[in-house]
Amino acid sequence: MEAKGFFLVSACLLGLRTRYDGNSKEVAWLRRGACRFIPVCPEQLGGLPTPRAPAEILGGDGLAVLEGRARVVNQLGEDVTPAFIRGAEEVLRLAKLYQVQGVWLKARSPSCGVTPKLGVCAALLRLHGFPLFEVD
Numbered sequence: 001m002e003a004k005g006f007f008l009v010s011a012c013l014l015g016l017r018t019r020y021d022g023n024s025k026e027v028a029w030l031r032r033g034a035c036r037f038i039p040v041c042p043e044q045l046g047g048l049p050t051p052r053a054p055a056e057i058l059g060g061d062g063l064a065v066l067e068g069r070a071r072v073v074n075q076l077g078e079d080v081t082p083a084f085i086r087g088a089e090e091v092l093r094l095a096k097l098y099q100v101q102g103v104w105l106k107a108r109s110p111s112c113g114v115t116p117k118l119g120v121c122a123a124l125l126r127l128h129g130f131p132l133f134e135v136d
Helices: 028-032 062-066 081-097 120-127
Strands: 006-010 036-040 055-058 071-074 102-106 132-135
Touching: 006 081, 036 081, 055 062, 062 081, 062 120, 071 081, 081 120, 102 120, 120 132
Parallel strands: 006 036, 006 102, 102 132
Antiparallel strands: 055 071
16 A cells, blocks of 8 residues: 555544544634644544543653653643553654654644644654644
């Protein structure tokens, strides 16, 4: 199978109900594009349920989480760092498997965000040289 020409995209941006609140954040123009997208949700791939308690990175950004200097904690006070790292590693595995040309990610997400704070998955993908594109 010819794998080139694929992009990974945050599943919620394609209309899948994968966000923490069980909803999507569909971006219609992404679905109409000529690109071939593979939907991913790092938090689900890391083993977290949907819906799930919102989470945030404490003590830095996604790079700091990967380096063990920060952690991801949900609103219930639970440390969900291992699930975020596991999910990021699974997305990286898919990015390598399909030799994706880039990754479209949801803004302001502790997994996928690129700005204002780099998320865990975004940080891992950036470390491995994948181009990141952010959608609000």
